[in-house]
Amino acid sequence: MFKKILIANRGEIALRVMWACKELGIKTVAVYSEADRNSLHVRFADQAVCIGPPRSIESYLNIPAIISAAEVTGADAIHPGYGFLSESSYLAEICDACKIKFIGPGPQAIRLMGDKSRAKKAMIKAGVPVIPGSPGVVEDEEKATRIAKETGYPVIMKASAGGGGRGMRIVREESELANNFKAAQTEAQAAFGVPDVYIEKYVEGPRHIEIQIMADAKGNVVHLGERECSIQRRHQKLIEESPSPVMTERLRRRMGRTAVEAAQAVEYVNAGTIEFLLDASGNYYFMEMNTRIQVEHGVTELVTGRDLVKEQILIAAGEPMSFSQKDVVFNGHAIECRVNAEDPKTFVPSPGTIHHFNLPGGPGVRIDTAAHDGCEISPYYDSMVAKLMVHGRDRREAIARMRRCLDVMIVEGIKTTIPLHRRIMDDADFQAGRLSTKFMERYQEPKKKPPAQA
């Protein structure tokens, strides 16, 4: 087993990884930027190394600085958390070369899934359902026009190097196609350094449902059920839950099996997530695979009772998974609200110092945060302040629990999305489980439809 793990991240996920290390008796190394000198992940780690100035590009994305920190502290593994370098095939490659274990999949799997068009081809080959469209990258306007016509409008153009909603364009009729195709290529080149674009049938108002998988180095692959993540704004998730309100045992078995087959097809190892789009008729399609532990992994931990981060570490150390598919049982309902430092109406970031921080507790409550009284929410990093998670016997109990938590959670000194979450918990559509990726559109302009309660 590893003796010392370097955690190449900050904030709540750095702490979350640290808790797993501590429970496994593994020493921890924190890395931090000059802006994070007084952060909790620095305080609670066994050792801490400053890796550069506040800007991420000079610190948390600085591979040489992170590798050096691992070398000088004698860390035998690196956990990248989510964001930052978590899906960097370069870091995974350099770790291999330096005999430091990267806690995640191998560089090939990361690279393959990072290329969305190549990933889609691999999934077609594996027999995984994908959204109809171009078989791969579309080279020119002429081909784009032909494929869009064959596919049928509306279509969506996606940057192959994009993902997570970045670099997408919807085209509703042929007259708009050529211009949009050129613009999509230009945008993709500017944003990702690669102009490759592919085309799909555009599915209106789908649900975003993802399946958590775990695979060990011995070839065992299991799924841990789904998370419904349809409540998003500008491709930022706001609320996640498990199970999905529309899930049936049969659909979970089918989607779960598909996710496992997807992972097996690419010889995937460690934790991963297959994102599916579920249409109104109940058809599901592969969208992307995320090759990291995700922000919302906690809702899966609550309903399965498994520690995904511990499992990641054991798998990376070459241990077999501690459980098999038949051991995975789902218990109750979990919901997560991401509490961000943002104006709850305009979503404008609200960095600053938290003067008074009060967290709810009691039965069925889990809060993952690195915030505390007097801490500063820095403008340099993303605005998530806390993940408020609840677990109940059923969805009704989970919602009631979330409401009472939101009522007593105090974060003074900055604006947060707590009031928005409180409104969503009271929303009739939310309560009825009528979710889609269009859900948040009603919350964009505050005056469109008044919420039930502030």
Ligand code: MV4
């Ligand atoms: C789509 C789609 C409709 N049709 N693809 C957004 C994130 C990225 N993973 C893919 N996304 C979408 N792809 C087709 N063919 C709609 C979305 C989408 C979306 C998906 C999940 C959650 C929120 C979303 C919001 C807008 C669009």
